[in-house]
Amino acid sequence: MSSSHGAPAHAGPAAAEAPGVQSPFRQPKAVWAVAFACVISFMGIGLVDPILPSLADQLQASPSQVSLLFTSYLVVTALAMLVTGWVSSRLGAKRTLVVGLVLIVVFAAIAGTSGSIGEIVGFRAGWGLGNALFIATSLAVIVGSASGGFSGAIVLYEAALGVGIACGPLLGGLLGNISWRGPFFGVAVLMLIALVATAILVPPTPRPEQRSSLSEPIKALRHRSLTTTSVTGLLYNWAFFTVLGYAPFLMHLSPLKLGGVFCAWGILVAIFAVFGAPMLKSRFGTARTLYASMVLMAVDSLVIGVFPGHPAAVIGATIASGIFIGVNNTLVTTAVMSIAPVPRPVAAATYGFVRFIGGGLAPFAAGKLVEHYNTHVPFILGAVAVLAGAVVLSTVHGALSDADRDEAHVGTSHERTDAEQAVGEMPGLPEEAVLAEAALIEDRTLGDGIPGTRAAPDRRHP
Structure with missing residues (x-):
């Protein structure tokens, strides 16, 4: 690109505004369409929590069988992470996004018509595939579709994800109070609206010039630093999804009240992922913040493990776990x-593949451990797992400290390179907007879908 190209005539005044003064609400319809889809997509994470006991009762299934709704969804999401780059590099961002939305609509609707837990588990797996394709491309589409107010578009994306995480359980509780089928049909209808809006309002995106290889994410595990941090993510996700997948059976609440509990949990996840983690990191550093958060998360899991027969203790510990999950989500991804x-x-x-494997297997393992032992065991195991994650992370303590120090250095990072490519591929964008957005995205780490911290520059390119 060259600065002599200038801004296209149609860019309009919004594109020329300074990013610091733009409102996050001054966005094109395309941005709003994808942001709405983001909200609904991330609702799917906690949507089924409030209806787990109802499903077990009405379909005569054991808790371990019902927990397979998490396992099929997350394991398929994990495996799909290995191919999303390959797919999007051949279809282009918009087509990948639309395919993901179609899969979610179809499988969520069919799950609502199912007559057995096995059918729901299978259709939930298809839902996970669609969600993986959607998550992998949504930010790129939002950024590329914005004709003005880029910084606002990112803020809007963060807000959409936070609302989705918090509102998913609430929607599941409201609709699940009517019927266990309600949450599935509700998501299908909302995602259908999002699909139509996306197909109509989001401009076409070109296919990338360079196609991704299927083997790249697996080959990346040869790097010790990536493997170590990914295993850390797997271990803390084991504790995270043990709570998310089995704690509802210990609370003895109606779907509506369960929705309220997990809504409060989701609000804490969003707040501490977006605001708490960066603040703690700036004061204590990535490594020390994560060590403390993981130790406290282990204590939280132990509270449930020691007092599984006291619903008040289980509810309080479950809600409080949102604090540590939010911090861990952001900072492990940053690492x-x-x-x-x-x-x-x-x-x-690579990270998504490894960490979601842990998240997918933990709820099923929790159910089996309760069946063979008692309700104490899975949560004690979760506490041990997250403590092991802290030990594993300590083996790259020096690299984490170096990364924190490098944040003060100016350089070209792979985040900026990716941002320039993602934004630069969109037709009709002025160069100034591309460079400004590339710099903005470099300051954010996407990870679990909740941006909010600055990623360190790539030290390979001083």
Whole structure:
């Protein structure tokens, strides 16, 4: 690109505004369409929590069988992370986004018509595939579709994800109070609206010039720093999804009240991922903040493990876990992006694959452990797992400290390179907007879908 190109005539005054003064609400319809889809997509994470006991009762299934709704969804999401780059590099961002939305609509609707837990588990897996394709491309589409107010578009994206995480359980509780089928049909209808809006309002996106390889995310595991941080993510996700997948059975609440509990949990996840983690990191550093958060998360899991027969203790500990999950989500992702010696999309795919494997297997394992032992065991195991994650992370303590120090240095990072490519591929964008947005995205780490911290520059390119 060259600055002599100038801004196209149609860019309009919004594109020329300084990013610091733009409102997040001054966005094109395309941005709003994808942001709405983001809200609904991330509702899917906690949507089924309030209806787990109802499903077990009405379909005569054991808790371990019902927990397979998490396992199928997350394991398929994990595996799909390995191919999303390959797919999007051949279809283009918009087509990948639309395919993901179609899959979510179809499988969510069919799940609502199911007559057995096995059918729901299978259709939930298809839902996970669609969600992986959607998550992998939504930010790029939002950024590329914005004709003005880029910084506002990112803020809007963060807000959409936070609302989705918090409102998913609430929607599940409201609709689940009517019927266990309600949450599935509700998501299908909302996602259908999002699909139509996306197909109509989001401009076409070209296919990338360079196609991704299927083997890149697996080959990236050869790098010790990426493997170490990914295993850390797997271990804390084991504790995270043990709470998310089995604690509802210990609360003895109606779907509506369960929705309220997990809504409060989701609000804490969003607040501490977006605001708490960066603040703690700036004061204590990535490593020390994560050590403390993981130890406290282990204590939180132990509270449930020691008092599983006291619903008040289980409810309080479950809600409080949102604090530690929010901090861990942001900072472990930041660690991955900061010290992994591979491009950000590859690191994100590899990390997503490893961590979601842990998240998917934990709820099923929790149910089986309760069946064979008692309700204490899975939560004590979760506490041990997250403590092990802290020990594993300590083996790259030096690299994390170096990454924190490098944040003060100016340089070209792989985050900026990825941002320039993602934004630059969109037709009709002025160069100034491309460079400004590339710099903005470099200051954010995407990870779990909740941006909010600055990723360290790539030290391979001083």
